[in-house]
Amino acid sequence: MLQESKYDDFATDYADENEFSMLNAYYERPATLELAGDVAGRRILDIGCGAGPLAEQLILRGATVSGFDTSHAMVDLARQRLGDDADLQVATLGEKLPYSDSSFDDAIASLVFHYLPDWSFALEEVRRVLKPGGRLIMSVNHPILYPFNHRGKDYFQLTQYTDDVTFNGKPAQLTYWHRPLHEIMTALISAGFAIERVWEPPYVKAAPAGVIPEALRDRDAFLSFLFFSLHTSKVDTNTP
Known part of the structure; x- marks a missing residue:
């Protein structure tokens, strides 16, 4: 029987941890935003939007953002952050x-694909909703x-x-798929994606004291996540 990570059970604690943690606030999110580059005027799908910290940053940079998450509790938290009019769905x-087909310039999948045993249909659907030439930016374990x-x-x-983890000082479990x-x-x-960049980024060394462990302070980078910048064909080969 397949196990799943049940974010509804610890949504608030995860969101609180995500806001300021080394791995999220000073490593994964800055790297994702750097890969996204100038997003002003672009329509972006935030895949697995969680409580909305990435969507908020993209909106501040001038993007129009839609987001979805499988967790009702996470979507509720994202709506509190982004406002009642935010285009957020449980999916x-x-x-x-x-x-709809060809709805987005970019899709960003921040730490979400590693929860799936099979990527085939998920990638097919992401490609469907991207415009020809659209980008997929993703990070995984x-x-x-x-x-x-x-x-x-x-x-x-x-x-x-399954890994035992701690969010906001409280124990939880996350279940992944290694590939x-x-x-x-x-x-x-x-x-059907072309690979533009594969990246193992540095962390933000300007993080506040106490956030980055002393053992890492003298290092420029460490391995935790792997990042991809991809794009679809400029000609939609799915169109007859």
Whole structure:
């Protein structure tokens, strides 16, 4: 039986942690925004929007943002942040998305694809809602971390695993799917995406004292997530 990460159970604690944590506020989110670049005037789909911190930053940069999350509680928190008129929906990546074809200039999937055992239909749907030439910016757990953190496990096998984590000082569990790098690349290319950039970014060294562990202060970067900037063909090959 497949396990799932149940964000409704710890939505507020996760959102509080995400706001200021090293991994989110000073590593993943800045790297995603750097990959997105100048988004003024662009229409962006925030996939797995959570409580809306990324959507908020994109809107401040001039983008028009729609977002969805599988967690009702997360969408409620995002609406509190972004306002009652925000285009937010409860939907699930890997199922039919509630958007028309060619609706978005960009889609951003921040730390969400690693919850899926199969990326095929999810990527097909993302490609469908993107305009020809549209971009997909995504981050996932770095595949090297699974065998590093779970000694003796096979890097080359698609594997479901659960980690014990702490959000806002409270225990929780997150369940992921590990896939080796070659399977990630194959899935992206098979879905019709061209790879512009694969990135293992630095963290923001200007983070407040106490946020970055002292063991990392003398390092420029560390491995936690893997980032991709992708684009679709400028000619929609799905159109007859």
